[in-house]
Amino acid sequence: MAERGTIVVGLEVGTSKVCVAVAELLPGGIGLLGLGQARSRGVRKGEITDALKVSEDIRDAVAEAEQMADVEIRSAFLGVTGAHMRGETQQGLHPIVSAGREITPEDVQDAVQNARAKGVPSDHVVVHTIRQDFSVDDHEGVANPEGMVGSRLMAHVHVVHGQGNRIETGVRAVKSLQLVVENVAFNGLASALAVLSPQQKEMGVLVVDLGAGVTEYALYGDAVLRGCGAFAVGGDHVTNDIAIGLKIPLGRAEQLKVSHGAATRARADEADELVSLAAEPGLPERTIPLAQLRLIQSARVEETLELVARAVGPSLDLCRAGVVLCGGGARTRGIVEVARRIFQLPVTVGHVQGVSGPVDILGHPEFATAIGLARFGAMRPADPRKRGILSLLGGWLR
């Protein structure tokens, strides 16, 4: 851990907003100093489509965060996401050939390296290599095999990788502002880092980050990461569905979603309720049946959560601490109820853990990723010698 007083900055370039979290290292945790955000205009489905606009938006968010925290931001930990991000559990075998058959740290490294090299397409780069556990001969579930005696070491490793060029695009956009990217992290894991307590990880928990462009998930069981991934489906799809279904422009659909939307269908007493949209220049006054709006939205939200449930599969049984929702989508009315029905587990909306700072910010699920990125930075201080993209990738995260 770096010395006290060091500033760490998490930067999330999301589909709906760019968010910068500035934190200070404190003994035993981090303290949030400031938060800046800007509406994101150059990102779709978590991936950059307009690098110029993205740079502008990052600049605005960084300026706001600098002002609030009263610090100068020179470097940041960048979050990456998108449908190209994948998490896979891999096994790496390493035979122990040393004389005493005692497992050395180098053997462990080799086993992990062997696992890491597997199954990653040539155009992808590894973002995280996270150790799960090891098997020494037939002895499974070894947390740390160093010093044990055996002939065959098998590492179980969760490898998170993504397409190199797309990650590089994000890094370039930040660099164009003369900011140093200290490291990159997968947004789904950063959110988990922010909202989970060690007890929850120990018991087993699923974190679902419902973003505007991307829905990410991360599943912990027995204190290690068991799976993670991302789908390019999110709040934008809800808005788009509403716009198509009710035949209104996207801007109005977004407003309507925030003001009257819910993840559940309309209750019996709301069934005949009408929502009126005031006339605006160029747009006529409209009344819309609430039931239709809810029907459209609930279908999409249910489907998105079902997608996560299917991806996680039977590992859901590991989640004795239930499901934690974060991201802007976690603020949807009735989402907890729907998620509980789909996952058949207790569901809560995430609150940032182990970070001190303004309560109103920590309680907002949509800031979890940026704060988690700052926390990721606090756990893994930057090495000033390593500044190239290749050396950035391949971080450890536990």
Add this chain to the structure above:
Amino acid sequence: MNGTATHEPSGTPGPGQVPLQDFRVLAVGRAGIHAAELLCGKEALHGMDVVACHSDVSALAGSAAPFKVRLGSASSRGLGSGGDPTLGQASAEASVEAVRGMVAGARVVFVLCGLGAGTGTGAGPVVARCAREAGALVLGVATLPFECEGRLRGGHARRGLELLKSAADVVLMVPNQRVLEVVDERATAPEVFAAANGLMVDGVRGLWRMLMRPGLIRLDFATLERLLRGRHTESVLAWAEGSGDPRAHVAVEALLKHPFLGHGRLLAEADAVVLSAVAGTDVPFCDIERAFTVVQQHCGQAQVVLGTSVEPGMGGRMELTLVASVGGTAPLPEAAPGSTPAASRDDAKASSSPVDMGLGAELPDVTPVPGRASGALVPPAPQLTVEQRQRVIERSGRGPGRRRRAVQSVFEFDFVSRGRFEKTEATILDGQDYDVPTFIRKRISLN
């Protein structure tokens, strides 16, 4: 010389010989012959006979194919069809006996042709018909012209495709326009055409391997026939390979990004998918299994048939060949909801096109326009006897009520504006396009 086959000895087969293999490739027209060149010569596949058919004697002479058929009667003097499908068709009808000789006894016949010009468009369907009459499973492989080739060729191609579809069991389409997506911006014309031919021939070769190699999970004639016979579908053929360690990954990614599959969209819409993996002896089975699993996840409701075989010469390489067919015997929607403005514009063009190919005469409810067809430069349609005409109609498998218009409308090769998701990759998961509103996909009524 009327309708005679010229079995010019080039290579092993001597004069007068006929092809004997179960598997035959009939390359019709210039485009077909060019593509088939890749199947002849050094890279020739054992057990596959290549027959070049053309109305142009000089083009035929340049071909390396071991068997050749000159289409056309003496009156055509061995010249080409000059881009006129009517002439192409007439020349093929005149040489029908020679073509029959070439397809007799075959089990699978590929008809390679380029649609849009004369011989391929006109003669391709006739050749396909002959092959079907001979009892073979007929797979037409047709290139569609580039959009810049103009409306005349586009119109020809569309009608040719309809005819080929009704004559062949399956038509595998190679839309040239799509090829542009995979070639370099600076690619020269020969490179682009080579790429198109390469994509076409890779697929044919892959299919051939799938059928000819002893399979571990066998995919044979019977399976293919059961899925494809008589369905007259439009299909696409995609081929990809992978080598090195993440070979399954590489091959699957390449396959899913294949230009003909429309970014995976077609897989999601397909109703029958045939997927075969041919792997070298060094390829672990888990790679094949992984590839199958991933591709199947992308096939929506399709009936998926899988096959695996091992080819000793391939070492650590792995090839995937995929045939996805859409639509099948289901009637074409009058105006598919997905039909784009561009498509309807094309329809308008087709109907107002001043050139009628004369081929419409065979189609019972497409009103023939004799006045136009017998214009100064356009010779009249071939005079078919009543029986011949009846036979063509029967072959086409469509009664007068079934058929509506000769329009290609099932495949969506242009994109409609995707609003908020413009400039992004479509989110295709489990064979569904998640960018389409859920309530539409799940058919939830809003009222």
